[in-house]
Amino acid sequence: MTRIVYVNGEYLPDTEAKISIFDRGFLMADAVYEVTSVLDGKLLDYAGHESRLARSLDELGMANPVTKEELLAIHRELVSRNGVGNGLVYLQITRGSAGDRSFVFPDPATTPSGIVLFTQKVDDLDFPPAAKTGIKVIAFDDLRWGRRDIKTVQLLWPSMAKMAAKKAGCDDAFFVQDGMVTEGSASNAYIVKGNRIITRPLSNDILHGITRATLLKYAAEAQFEIEERAFTIAEAQAADEAFVTGASTFVMPVVEVDGAKVGSGTPGPVATRLRELYIEEAKKAAI
Incomplete structure (x- = not known):
């Protein structure tokens, strides 16, 4: 068409x-x-x-x-x-x-x-099948240029990460630099411990996600604790939950990190609630 x-x-x-x-x-x-x-x-x-x-x-x-x-x-x-x-x-x-x-x-x-x-x-943008099952990610070396805060069309390395994930039978990748997760191939990355949401702080190392900023605002208003720091792949594997955010994915649960299940291996209550909260509030403010 x-x-x-x-x-x-x-x-x-x-x-x-x-x-x-x-x-x-x-x-x-x-x-x-x-x-x-x-x-x-x-x-x-x-x-x-x-x-x-x-x-x-x-x-x-x-x-x-x-x-x-x-x-x-x-x-x-x-x-x-x-x-x-x-x-x-x-x-x-x-x-x-x-x-x-x-x-x-x-x-x-x-x-x-x-x-x-x-x-x-994207007819099922708000309710895609992956939101119910969660996604699986692999670890992938972050070899992108140093100004990831600028949203340029230099997307070859993220594309290679996506293809490596697909080859491994997964959906996406967590970029890793100096032993720490920077972000997803086209998203910001988070882990959850109890009521605490952990995500890397803003810098030149990651994209300053618009969905990230909006979600963290809503999460704070909903009384979630926010801790902005880097985390490792091992921390993600041992977390209660993990998820990513982006304009085309909103809040997407991550149920497996580099071969290890996260939590129960199914979307957890925090990511599920945050997705509902984001869509509900974002729709109210849409223009």
Whole structure:
């Protein structure tokens, strides 16, 4: 089925969408992105995604080719035109195309940034089968670049982690650096001990997850204890529960870590409650 996408100022059928072969996003992964969830036709945590996009662009000295108002309007227009009830809106901004290949950044005064948005329908986004069974993860060396706080399209290593997990009969990976878990391949990682939720603190080592920030706020209001520190794979295996968060997964229970069951080996009450809490509150605040 043909989708309507947005490419550099135009709404087009996806079969007609084109970008230059010299676009730096294509040649050098010189681009940033965001993914915003849609439930019941409304955008979840949109303000957080917009704010993180602005930060990523600023960190890379890249210009946003549209205003805040225009960006929100484009999101809503694509959701409407494509009839998205539950799903995702993918946004990517590149440094543009100077008409040739060079390591040196082009002059932004003469080379405008490129922008692409498209939607993906995910009917069971709020109630996927994996939320009931939990997922299994493997440990995987974290060899990504040092600025993981910038949401760039440099996703080859996370893709390799996903493929390694699939080969091992698992669903995902926990990245490990210097003996400590940094995050999942496309998510923030957590363990649970009693009423305490443990997750790595914000730094350049991890993505500053929008779902993470929202969930921790809701969890604190629900009287859960929050401890921000790094943890090991062994700690995760010995935890009462483990889970990950992300825009496309919300709160996803982790029931096995590197071959060892976590807790009972089934989704626990904390992760289950946090998922319900996040969806309930996020839907109330959706726009």
